[in-house]
Amino acid sequence: MAPTIEYQLLLPVIVVFGVAVMGIGAEALVVRRLRFVVQVVLTSAAIAAALLFTIRNWMDGDARTIAAVGAIAVDNPALAAWVLLLVGAAGVLVVATERISNGGISAFAAQAAVPPGSPEENTAENLRAEQTEIFPLFLFSLSGMMVLVAASNLISAFVGLEVMSLPLYLLVGLARRNRLLSHEAALKYFLLGVSASAVFLYGMALLFGFAGSFDYASIATAIAAPHSDDTLLYLGTALTASGLLFKLGVFPFHAWMPDVYTGAPTAITAYLATCGKITAAYALLRLLFVPLGALRWSWQLPLTVAAVVSIAFGAVAGLTQNDVKRGLAYTGIAHAGFLLLPIAAAATVHTGESVSDLGSVSVLLFYLVAYLPATLGTFALTLWVHGADGPDADLASWRGLAYREPFVALAMGVLLLSLIGLPGTGGFTTKLLVLVLAWRNGMAWAVFAALAFTLVTAGFYFRVLQAMFLKAPLTACPAVPHSKPMSVLVVLCVIITVYLGLFPTQAGYLIADMAGLLR
Amino acid sequence: MIVPWLTLVIAIPLFGAVVALPLRGVHNRRVGLVTSGLTLALAIAAVVLSRFYDLSEQVLWLRSVGAWYALNIDGLSGSLLLVITALVVAVLLIRSGLEPTATATATATERINVRPEIFTVLVLCTEACISAALLAADLVLFCIAFEMALLPCYALVGCWGGAKRTLAAARFLAFTLTSGFLLLAGVIGMLTAASATGRPSTLLSALGTVAIPEGMGRLLFVLFFLAFAIKGPLVPFHSWLPLLAREAHPLVTTVIVAVVDVLGGYGMIRFAVGLFPAAAAWAAPAVLVLALISIWYAGIAAAGSRHLLQFGVYTSISHTGFIMFGIFALTPETLTGAAMYLSAHAVSVAALLLVGTVIWVTTGTAHIGEFAGLGRRLPVLAGLFLISGLATLALPGFLNFAAELQVLVGAWEHHRVLTLLAIGGTLLGAVYVTLAYQRLFTGQPSPDAPPLKDASLLQRGAIGVLLAATLLFGCAPELLREYVAEADLGTAAIAAADAADAGGK
Structure with missing residues (x-):
């Protein structure tokens, strides 16, 4: 019997993947002059169409099922994650098409292998040659993310992980300015990333050894059934979770973040910081809740510790940074800790549903909804302010911004306040929810530690604010x-x-309904 | 109510701030004055109307934690609302003619080109935040307003003032943010406790009925207490304030000490004691000792202070100690007295600091040692200084005296020794005020001192009205006492806790 594939439910992923393939074709067939325009139009069309199909599936309340023979769970959290990913990708696309320096050259290198300042480089610049392959690569990566957040067996999770990561290793190395830093970042990301993938793969094998199946539901059944030896199960859990914690950037798997955030083109940094984190958080949530939910007593404590240590490490290490992108990388580690807290709180593991609107799934979603615009906007403004100076510009370029560009400074100010979690911004609302959830699930100590180190993180953010508002411009x-x-x-x-800070009421209702995990 | 009076009290200053933002010069000042005047009028209207109608407002804000946008007004918040809205008007009046600028000591790289008009905007934003905090009938809303006030204040400190104003702003930020996060931790704990009831709600009326285990109650009390002790400020959490007084523009110091720090005492009465009466009784002995240390330490520091504004803020810290003493004596009389003292203190210390502001700006220095014989050169200011000094040291006839007496009489029965020590502290007030007056105003001015322009009519009027108000209420303290005592100051809960305690024995 031929397997049934629910094409309509999977249409968003198929569209993104298909257009990525078309983009490769366009690279070969379209003349160089038109390539940029064609690629941008194709990419935006793909994202818009995928978003449209996702929303249509969402509206159709019955269309919730595990599709493609148990490989992809199209449930409420998956739909919510797809919407977030596509919206984030649309924003990243805007940042990626921005032409910043020297009369409108894009931030991506024309030919990554050519050394900066060489004759070949000058020729390429005079021809206005551009790296338009970034757009198909970006779409491939996006399709991988969409598969990973919805993966309902370990095979599709691994495929998603790889399809997401491989293009990213390339994209990180394509910065036009400070190319050597960018290459270094790409190499580091690649080496650490493939190790993480290998670790995930090893974990998969061990879980398969335990359960005799890659399927999330079957693994859950095998755990529930009486069994004698847990070694494979625990090792497999630890290794698969570690692979995803690496992508999330949680301590002690954070080492790549500062270099990669600094070296990558700013658009790609924004992509990693938003869509990358959304994907990793959702994939981890699904992995730990659906097949491994019965083990929550075992993974809760280590995850909580990892979350708190991430928040502490990101806060303390970020405090001394002078480069805003690097500082945002460290505070990104702290945010990864905050993303991990609702997962570690493990409220309503079995259904994922909210109890009086407060459950791990909905709180994680709310946190991401507020985190996405704040982070995306911050990196977009960083691109503007650092401009042609490239990624190693320090706080000096932010000095007195309020008196040169009041609106840019004001926007950056609001977004940074949200990242701190001060009231009036979405960051406060969601931080409040995360911490209430954590305390309610018996992690009061984690709440105190998280708040104390958020205070330290505020030190970095306020240094930027101080430079913008209280210092004279150079x-x-x-x-x-x-x-x-x-x-x-x-x-x-x-x-x-x-809006999320002042009027979160409606968003709260909507998000509370997007929590039911299918298994 | 069809007209949302309380929301208007918060919204009008915000609206005024938006209108004032693009305006320059005199238009900007006019918008500021009209807005603050209108807010004061609305606050008076709200207080009067609240005697006849229920003005409370309630809209669901975030269902998952049961947070509401809920406002209400009672004797405690109403009296303080009147005080702060009046003080904002006074500050904006005094400001005419004293445009806040970076002082001459700031070097070129530190001088930033902030339009002085932003001052109006920031003060109005601060006023809105503090009003919202006072009127909040929901714990989360209070927390939001309390933390939001930080931002305009930080900008006020950082934008105008001396060479080290950025440092002062950073230290202010560190302390205030810590205070805000302690409060947030307490709020989260409270939400967790409330959620045990099924359908959680953070309305103050609902929180009063939540049963909290003893240990948890003490933990939460400590969090709330520390948050408000930093805000107050109480010694030893005060070290941000003297630096700020030296470095920030004096009007900014006035706003922070007289308007913003009111929340310290207010929060202590309403939340720390109001929500956790049993834990408050448990901690009371320690807090009373801290309060006495504040009274004495800050009093001695004020007597020794050589900086005009620093003298003012040490006075304020000493009085905050007295307010905390009244609160943690934990009797209905002392709590009412402390609530009255809160208003009296804000008004009198504002008058003192405003006089200090005018002297600083007219003479160009705030160093007390450089002022011998100022009384001959600035007779009106000398007089205003003396009267506001006498008001702060609680001379009979001023509201401060009535409030102080209420506290001391109420506390006498329970804590004789401590009360005697507190009385000693208030006598210290007489010492530092007269010392300061002597150093500043008495003696002969040097013959070659240039003539100075005494306080303008506007400045005299603004400070005079504040002093007249403390005198008026000082002569008829019952007006305020009855209004404040109507509020639920947690006295019923304290009595219940006492009864349970006595029953346990």
């Missing part, structure tokens, strides 16, 4: 460029952030 500061699409993006990010 005379040599370059002008901040502007472009319409990015302005719209930033304004949207600010509006969403403030």
Whole structure:
């Protein structure tokens, strides 16, 4: 019997993947002059169409099932994650098409292998040659993310993980400015990333050895059935979870983040910080809740410790950073800790449903909904302010921004306040929910530690705020460029952030309904 | 109510801030004055109306934790609301003619080009946050307003003032943010306790009925206490304030000490004691000792202080100690007295600091040693200084005296020795006020001192009205006492806790 594939439910993934393949074709067939435009149109169309199909499936309340013979769970959390990923990807696309320096050259290298300043480089620049392959690569990575967040067996999870990661290793190395840093970042990310994948793969094998199946549901059944030896199970759990914690950037799997965040082109940093984290958090949630939910007494404590140590490490190490991108990488580690807290709280593991609107799944979703615009907007503005200086510009370029570019400074201020979690922004609302959930599930000590180190994190953010608002600008500061699409993006990010901070009521209702995990 | 009076009290200053933002010069100042005046009028209207109607508002904010946008007004919040809205008007009035700028000591790299008009905007934003905190009838809303007030205050400190103002702003930020996060931790704990009831709600009316285990109650009390002790500030959590007084613009110091720090005492009465009466009784002996240390330490520091504004804030810290003494004596009389003292203190210390502001700006220095014989050169300011000094040291006839007497009489029965020590502390007030007056105003000015312009009519009027108000209420303290005593100051809960305690023995 031929397997049944629910094409309609999987259409969003298929569209993104299909257009990525088309993009490769376009690279070969379209003349260089038109490639950029064609690729941007294709990519935006793919994202828009996928978003449309996802929303249509969402509206159709009956369309919740485990599709493709148990490989992909199209349930409420998966749909919510797809929407987040596609919206985030649309934002990243805007940042990626931004042309920042020297009369409109994109931030991506024309030819990654050519040394900067060489004759070949000059030729490429004079021809205005651009790396348009980034768009298909970006879509491939996105399709991998969409598979990973919805994966309902370990095979599709691993395929998703790899399809997501491989293009990213390339994209990280394509920065036009500070190319050597970018190459270094790519190499580090690649070496650590493939090790993490290998670890995940090893864990998969061990889980298969325990359960005799890759299927999430079958693993859950095998755990529930009487069995004598747990060794394979525990080892497998630890290794698979570690592979995903690496992608999330949780201590002690965080080592790649500062270098990669700094070296990568800012658009790709934004992509890693938003969509990358969304994917890792959702994949981890599904892995730990659906097949391994019965083990929660075993994974809860280690995860809580990892979360708290991440928050502490990110906060303390971030405090001394002078480069904003690097600082955001360290605070990104702290945010990874915050993303891990609702998972570690393990409320309503079996259904995922919210109890009086507060459950791990819905709180994680709410945190990501607030985190996405704040992070995306922050990196977009960083691209503007650092401009042609590239990724190693320090706090000096932020000095007195409020007196040169009041609106840019104000927008950055609001977004940073949200990342700290001060009231009036989405960051406060969601931090409140995460911490209430954690305390309610008996992790009061984690709440105290998280708050104490958030105070330390605020030190980094307030250094940026201080530079922007309370310091006089240096005379040599370059002008901040502007472009319409990015302005719209930033304004949207600010509006969403403030809206979630002041009027979270409706969003709260909506998000509470998006929690039921299918198994 | 069809008109949301309390929301208007919060919204009008915000609206005024938005309108004032693009305006320059005199238009900006006018918008500021009109807005703050309107807010004061609305606050008066709200207080009067609340005697006849129920003005409370309630809209669900976040269902999952049971947080509401809920406002209410009672004697405690109403009296303080009147005080802070009036003080904002006074600050904006005094400011005419004293544009806040970076002082001459700031070097070129530190001088930033902030439009002085932003001052109006920030003060109005601060006013909105503090009003919202006072009117909040929901714990989460209070927490939000309490933390939000940080931002305009941080900007106020950092934008205008001396060479080390960024340091002062950073230290203010560190302490205030810590205070905010301690409060947040307490709120989260409270939410957790409330969620045990099934359908959680953070309305103050609902939180009063939540049963909290003893240990948890003590933990939460300590969190709330520390948050408000930093805000107060109580010694030893005060070290941000003297630096701020030296470095920030004096008007900013006035706003922070007289308007913002009111939340310290208010929160202590309403939340720390109001929600956890049993834990408050448990901690009371330690807190009373801290309060006495505050009274004495800050009093001695004020007597020795050589900086005009620093003198003012040490006075304030000493009085905060007295307010905490009244609160943690934990009797209905002392709590009412402390609530009255809170208003009296805010008004009198604001008058003192405003006089200090005018002297600082007119003479260009705030160092007390450089002022011999100022009385001859600035007779009106000398007089205003003396009167506000006498008000702060609680001379009979001023509201401070009535409040102080209420506290001391109430506390006498329970804590004789401590009360005697507190009385000693208030006598210390007479010492530091007269010492300061002597150093500043008496003696002969040097013959070549240039003539100075005494306080303008506007400045005299603004400070005079504040002093007149403390005198008026000082002569008829019953007006305030009855209004404040109507509020639920947690006295019923304290009595219940006492009864349970006595029953246990």
